[in-house]
Amino acid sequence: MSFLTHLECPKCGAAYDPSQVVNLCACGSPLLARYDLERLARAVTKEDLVGRRADLWRYWEFLPLERKENIVSLGEGFTPILRAPNLGRELRLKHLYIKDEGLNPTGTFKARGAAVGVSKAKELGIKKIALPTAGNAGGAWSAFGVKAGMEMIIAMPQDAPDLAKKECIVTGATTYLVEGLISDAGQIIARGVKEYGWFEASTLKEPYRIEGKKTMGLEIAEQFNWELPDAVLYPTGGGVGIIGIWKALNELKEIGWIEGPMPKLISVQAEGCAPIVKAFAEGKKESEFWHGARTIAGGIRVPKALGDFLVLEAVYSTKGTAVSVSDAEIMEALKLVARTEGMFICPEGAATVAAAKKLRDSGFLGEDERVVLLNTGSGLKYPELVEIRLPIIKGLQGA
């Protein structure tokens, strides 16, 4: 069923056969899936999408599976883009939207990458998958991997959120806690991959996770009825989502489904871990390792992303920007969204709210622009951010 032709290195241009198990390019770069877009454009129209299944597999022509039987699905994707008029009034943005990725299985957008990554791994005959994670990717990959009958090995920082640990435990994934950051967990996994022959599904070391994340871009286009918004704010850790959205929009442009300027892609980071923001400010093409990374938004606590050069290219080429916000601003934004829109979003999503406020204040975002904030997950996964202090009333029968 697929229009996939090959895996391509965006650095050196080398091509790889997608029927083989591949991780990185020989040159060390991540690989990108390439499709026969001409044939695809002849085979499907925008109108064909109407009435299809309400998950990301509605876009199967843009995805890398050869056979539908290999789909491993828990209902991921096709999340709503909600108008946020109350929050918009606070931020002086008349056309503000939140894409709520909290409505995915496992409560975050990580389900997209896991669904497509695990499905393709199943198609390739892989039986054991290992990955390091800040937390949520572990929960997502465990869920899909276990459903597919695979053995899952997960390593995450010791201080990852409890709920992500519990998701891995309950599904029966082999789970390790590591002293340090996701980069330390990555080194542990890399050692195991070498010693035991696990398949490594680290961010961008596996070429299909990004194809799952790409569907956010396809959805933004379809849900806006193919009239793109003016800006998309994305909380950037590993950056797979923003690269994926950019890839999707380029593919749609190439087949003629969308026209005109791209939305400004805006990379949002935390002040305590802002390698992309620093590189952008310096006009560089790659980021440097950020020492002493620290933020309450664990999903964007990534000191150096393997795909940093692609994130920066996405930002530069769409006339976007990169901006960092403090943990205090993140917490204030999280509460503001809850009290205005009733949404309990994750701190990473809240970072985009704080960033939108800054960019509106600076004039980078205009009052009439259509602005999409990507809330990458549900606040339910971060219960530690809300304190319980409530009055206790005696039951009337006891009175």
Place this chain on the structure above:
Amino acid sequence: MSFLTHLECPKCGAAYDPSQVVNLCACGSPLLARYDLERLARAVTKEDLVGRRADLWRYWEFLPLERKENIVSLGEGFTPILRAPNLGRELRLKHLYIKDEGLNPTGTFKARGAAVGVSKAKELGIKKIALPTAGNAGGAWSAFGVKAGMEMIIAMPQDAPDLAKKECIVTGATTYLVEGLISDAGQIIARGVKEYGWFEASTLKEPYRIEGKKTMGLEIAEQFNWELPDAVLYPTGGGVGIIGIWKALNELKEIGWIEGPMPKLISVQAEGCAPIVKAFAEGKKESEFWHGARTIAGGIRVPKALGDFLVLEAVYSTKGTAVSVSDAEIMEALKLVARTEGMFICPEGAATVAAAKKLRDSGFLGEDERVVLLNTGSGLKYPELVEIRLPIIKGLQGA
């Protein structure tokens, strides 16, 4: 836009004007929304639904709103019905499905009732809503109420799950903890309603929550392409969902969109709180207050449901049954689903898995029957059910 004609008492037949704010019938019974189904059937066909918005508002003709502007939405409903072949093998059920309500905003099916209840309250000009809750309804109503700009007052048992408390706190609802059960919280709310004139949205004391829950029945019909499954298992606390599904299927039958026998509607309760199961076993039309109610599945810890007679009628009239399971069986089932299907479901949902096992063993469910389990919420809302005991590895840089 609505086909709503009146509110009808299922006990005494009295009719009420739906343009007025009404709670119960003068006789004390809950009221049910009635529609001009003949006119509805002329105005819309099954095929018209194709391509509509992927939330419960795709069924607006079956819902009580007069004006679309009053819709308060966070993307609720149209949740997936997932095949569960791995779990099915364990239970010896060849066609097993789980409808995953965990993919709703606020992580549970309570979002459906809250979306429609709050939207209709907004239409009726209500500004303050109060309700007692076991937890999840409080989180859901707070979210939708706050988005609608209303003042929300919530009372829940002191031992309700922390995450439900936090959902109410973060959205800014006025939240009280009450010593005792949801019934005690209900008495507190009833007193406030009398003293301060709040609108009371307790289960079935408000007639539109059930219309939101009804959409689960509409979805089951549409998602099975109007060929109904053989059985639906539903974890029963207040019972609004099972009444709603039954009401939906009756409405669909009346307009000719479905034919043949109804699915057996099966009410599942916990051994520590099984008033419906007891009443069913005794062939009674109503249940008795269950003293000393106790179960880990807080959502079904309801000692006496106001709509018990409707739940029992739904079960009797569809040749269903009522069955209880122990807390140990619930926990075992929860782990089984996670390890076979990768899904971290809530204990109430897990109760239906345990019940399916029992009913398969007893022969009530046949191997070839198409069986739908209703998972009413995400396990993410019950982190206390999973313990963390994991090995900690030193980072390699420290080695």
